[in-house]
Amino acid sequence: MDDKDFLADRFEAHRRHLRAVAYRMLGSLSEADDAVQEAWLRLSRSDSAEIENLGGWLTTVVGRVCLNMLRTRTARREEPLDVHVPDPIISSPDAITPEHEALLADSVGLALLVVLETLTPAERLAFVLHDLFAVPFDEIAPIVGRTSTAARKLASRARSRVQGAAPAPDADLAQQREVVDAFLAAARAGDFDALLAVLDPDVVVRTDGGALRPSVMRRGAKEVAGGAVIFAQLAEATRPALVNGVPGAVAISDGRPISLAAFTVARGKVVELNILADPDRLRRLDLAFLED
Known part of the structure; x- marks a missing residue:
């Protein structure tokens, strides 16, 4: 050598x-x-x-x-x-890949x-x-x-x-996933009250649509719940994922991802939600685990 x-x-x-x-x-x-x-x-x-x-x-x-x-x-x-x-750093909902471990060492x-x-x-x-x-x-x-x-x-x-x-998420990943799943189920069902039950009153949602789509910030449980119901109608399906080590979801329409959501769950409620909806950046993400 x-x-x-x-x-x-x-x-x-x-x-x-x-x-x-x-x-x-x-x-x-x-x-x-x-x-x-x-x-x-x-x-x-x-x-x-x-x-x-x-x-x-x-x-x-x-x-x-x-x-x-x-x-x-x-x-x-x-x-x-x-x-x-x-x-975002995206992994299968079952485990973080070794490649991502160093990137997420301090969560x-x-x-x-x-x-x-x-x-x-x-x-x-x-x-x-x-x-x-x-x-x-x-x-x-x-x-x-x-x-x-x-x-x-x-x-x-x-x-x-x-x-x-920057809110600190709850320590129990399984409990975080339960809250996220409850949010997604309520959004798909259009159940406004069920959404309010899992949202923190001061919840913040950021949606990054990129250069060609509007970027939006919503605050407060009622406004966020209303937006979630509308958006859920656009997605044919959602697939669970780990996004930077915490539960997230990929929304799919016409067989392609239309958004990636990262949830922050604290005290049993969704306190923050960051959504990437930029089609150019979504195309560059490694979402191979969705095909498993």
């Missing part, structure tokens, strides 16, 4: 971790893969003999790459961010990723690296161009936003 092959093997040992970092930073699987590839290119051009801690070095590089991507994304955005549902649900989208790039980096991956602030500071104290404040501000806006 030559030096390049040896370096490539060492890099591959860190790939899943790096992809997990990049996914939390960017909320996009394709961009996460781009960031990881850029880290490899930078490593291949570096003197690896001078790198004492390869894992730490690669995590820092990926952090820098993601920060630049977030800043570019923010600079190009001319209007406030519309409803946007980050890329990073879509609800959390939606909140991370509202942070500044520097806040997001500080929170993700420190709170989710235990990177010291002394190592985060040079990435964001701040002091260690300032980096700590960035993470603290982000943490406050996350704790106040």
Whole structure:
């Protein structure tokens, strides 16, 4: 084995971790893969003999790459961010695939990723690296161009936003599925009262329709229940799925998926529902388990 092959093997040992970092930073699987590839290119051009801690070095590089991507994304955005549902991690309802385990190691649900989208790039980096991956602030500071104290404040501000806006799901996955199944059954039956029984009074629903369809945010149990009844009439069937490690569902019409829903169930009620209805993004999802 030559030096390049040896370096490539060492890099591959860190790939899943790096992809997990990049996914939390960017909320996009394709961009996460781009960031990881850029880290490899930078490593291949570096003197690896001078790198004492390869894992730490690669995590820092990926952090820098993601920060630049977030800043570019923010600079190009001319209007406030519309409803946007980050890329979901989808698995069979029976089990999370090994490929997805690293991505979901800390149960990073879509609800959390939606909140991370509202942070500044520097806040997001500080929170993700420190709170989710235990990177010291002394190592985060040079990435964001701040002091260690300032980096700590960035993470603290982000943490406050996350704790106040990202609901923590119930621990029992089976009970979560029971609530989701009850919601879906009530929606298909057009049973408004049964829907209200499983919805939190302050439930929030985000629907990301992409560039060609309207994106919608609904709040409150009555408004959400009304929308659920109408939408259920469009879907011929729904198939259960795990979406970022929690119960979800794929709605199907004419043999193709028309939406993917990720539920957040807390205290036995649906408190948040994030729906991806962008046909372009739905076509890129791996839904092979639906054919089983």
